[in-house]
Amino acid sequence: MTTPAFSLTELMAVAAAREIADGEVVFAGTGLPMLASMLAQRAHAPQCCLIFEAGTAASQLAHLPMSVGDPRVMRGAAMAAGLFEVFSYGLQAGRVDVGFLSGAQVDRFGNINSTAIGADPRRPKVRFSGSGGACDIACLARRTVIIARHEKRRFPEQVDYITSPGWLRGGASRQAAGLRWGGPAAVVTTLGVMRFRPDTHAMYLASFHPGLTAPAVAAETGFALDLDEAVETPVPTAEELRILRDVVDPERVFLQ
């Protein structure tokens, strides 16, 4: 076995970055979405606009932030204000093209739990940070990309608590709940990339990461996953890796 030319974090960051198109308005959270959005801005999407929910728009990051409220997000920003401005004028008015989300559990319709594990959220077995802006991004971005660690217990048939609504129960249930646009487009995980059927909105496997197989991904998923169209995840280019390692995260804050 030879040493891979890229790490799993690098592969995921590149896969997530490729979900951003040039000129799009992006709502990016801390961690892998920051790697992905900084990479996109320096690679194929130089005109993408990065909004951080604590109150900035159109940052031109020079150093990787460790928080959406980091002073680093002020660098090159076109606007600095507060949460109300970016959530209402940005997200609620429908001006955000793509938002990034993550959580402890993701189900087959892309609903996400980042609140608590256990049947009764008043007496949780494990408590997490809570929504932050995730529920708002899930409701109001034009589409979302989910980042997750792929394990069977983290991909259950139904999440214990819907912090961030995806396609809810599939079909037209998201619209029936009153959400007029949006919904998850992709799930980038430690094992592959999932997408959603346009009619049922059920998750299917679009690609599995190099070294894995489609059945191996299905075996780590707690619901039936359609594998028919799965191909291998495209690998990072040398240029993408150079940007990630030398420009985006030379300090290795998030890159491994």
Next chain:
Amino acid sequence: MPDKLISLPAAAALIPDGASLSLGGFTTQRHPMALVYELIRRRRRDLYLFGHSPGGDWDMLIGAGCVKRVELAYEADEAFNTVGPRWRRAVERGQIEWEDYSNFAMVSRFTAGALGLPFMPIRSLLGSDVLAREALTPEQRAADPRTPAKKAAVIESPFNPGERLVLVPAIHTEFAVLHVQKASPQGTIRLEGQTFADVQQALCAEVVIVTAEEIVDDAELRREPERNPLPYFAVQHVCHVPWGAHPYAVFNYYDYDPRQLKLYHESAEDEAAYAAYLEQFISGVRDHAGYLAAVGGAARLEGLRADPAYGYRPDLKRRRLDP
């Protein structure tokens, strides 16, 4: 105009046991930490906190046993720790009462209070358990008149039948405490960088306490009034507290302190280590000067000072830290 300058201990003494309050800042920036430490030193109990995305400011108060009830969206320090360790334990052990919202819902609630309106309509929360489930029981809600009778309500737009909106209830607190870059003795304030929800939090509070890195002449701040987000009459008390947000950042003044944050989060995972952290840095020192000396004094703090070209410290080491 009256001079509103008071000492930090005098400001903390204004906040009694059981008070409702909000603290300014967002996860890793501009929390009024010096005042938080003073509340812990004074062994305040039964506080009722309202916030959107607090971090260690709340985590330390919760862990020190100062807090009874919270309404929030998030409690963590983001990449420094994705969940507040004392918050997590307090919930899992049933030691705290809480209600979950989202950031947009909480900032909309502060805004409603600031605008003098009973609620704010938003398009968020629909389809989520943040809307469908309540963490506070009806009995808990009824027991405190400061808690709204309902978490939220869903309406149809009266102008467009079939269009659903969520109403979230206004917040009114007894106190708001902000940590800002500059304030005048009369209470004019200057926020630099992101404003977070500080302005709305101040405007929905009865008493606003501002701690500031620098006290500057009122006339100087009045030369650029468009940069001053709050009128002086909305601020009751001003304290001069340099390094008042440590270990969190203050844009244009200093960066966050990765070594102190690492120490806090490691300590907060363990009962004895957490008690030792409180004793070493907070309860066991007399005041904020004692705190700053305990974390390493000028030698530590100078290494955090912002580069004026960036507003933060571009060469700050944040991972693989020396012990």
